[in-house]
Amino acid sequence: MTLGSIREQLYGTAPPRGLYCAFPLGRPLGVPNDPTFQHRVLARAFGLLEATSPTVVDYGETITDDPEEVLVCPLPLRHDPEAHPAVDEARGLRAAYERAVKKFGNRTGAVRHLDADAVPDAIAAFIRVAEGTPWKEAGIPGIPARAAQDIRGYYEMAAMEIAGHTPAAWAGYRWYRDQTETGTVIKSAQKAMKDSGTKEALWRFLLPLDAQVT
Numbered sequence: 001m002t003l004g005s006i007r008e009q010l011y012g013t014a015p016p017r018g019l020y021c022a023f024p025l026g027r028p029l030g031v032p033n034d035p036t037f038q039h040r041v042l043a044r045a046f047g048l049l050e051a052t053s054p055t056v057v058d059y060g061e062t063i064t065d066d067p068e069e070v071l072v073c074p075l076p077l078r079h080d081p082e083a084h085p086a087v088d089e090a091r092g093l094r095a096a097y098e099r100a101v102k103k104f105g106n107r108t109g110a111v112r113h114l115d116a117d118a119v120p121d122a123i124a125a126f127i128r129v130a131e132g133t134p135w136k137e138a139g140i141p142g143i144p145a146r147a148a149q150d151i152r153g154y155y156e157m158a159a160m161e162i163a164g165h166t167p168a169a170w171a172g173y174r175w176y177r178d179q180t181e182t183g184t185v186i187k188s189a190q191k192a193m194k195d196s197g198t199k200e201a202l203w204r205f206l207l208p209l210d211a212q213v214t
Contacts, residue, residue: 003045004027011056017048018056024065026170031063032166069168071175073159084127087120088182090151100161113142114150122147123182131189135198144193145205148186152176152207155183164168177207 001017004010005028010020021041023030029038044059076092078085097116114122118141126148128138140147156172167175178182186206193203 013015016054019045021059022062027169065168069171071167071171073175086123086185089181090120090123096158096161100157113146119154126185126189130185130192135193146204148206152155
């Protein structure tokens with residue numbers, strides 16, 4: 001049973017049971033912090049298991065998001081002038097990240113493969129890539145895209161706590177990509193991997209969609 005937010009993709013792959021939800025990407029259950037709505041979506045999806053033949057249906061409710069919302073999230077002041085600005089920035093966000101974890105748990109799956117303690121070292125590995133070290137020699141913990149996604153999740157969870165609200169689906173991502181030192185590092189590492197001839201599958205998803213290197 002599959003939930004999908006891209007109609008052509010869901011109908012094109014024709015899963016045995018599929019529910020198309022016209023929700024913003026990144027919000028597979030619709031409205032954040034609304035368990036009643038989310039349970040309705042899940043109930044509709046699990047109800048498809050009763051179908052006697054393959055079926056893909058529309059959920060029937062549409063949720064729109066503000067694609068232009070700008071997340072206002074002040075970054076911490078520099079603490080360690082000896083550290084790279086991105087590493088220092090990540091360390092400075094740790095307290096906000098921990099508060100968010102206590103408040104929400106990690107139910108968002110913000111950090112799946114990296115322990116939060118490992119985030120600064122992972123950023124340092126991407127800094128080395130951006131400076132020309134081959135990615136296999138830079139010390140990236142595991143698959144580059146997974147490490148990059150965990151770093152982004154760490155930042156977005158901290159930002160949600162600092163801002164005090166759940167932003168539009170991609171507002172946190174745009175903030176991370178465009179306004180943080182680490183976003184700049186990941187963009188530079190992505191370009192360095194592409195320019196060095198690294199297989200596209202390894203660098204393409206360090207940053208999603210419009211932030212990808214062309």
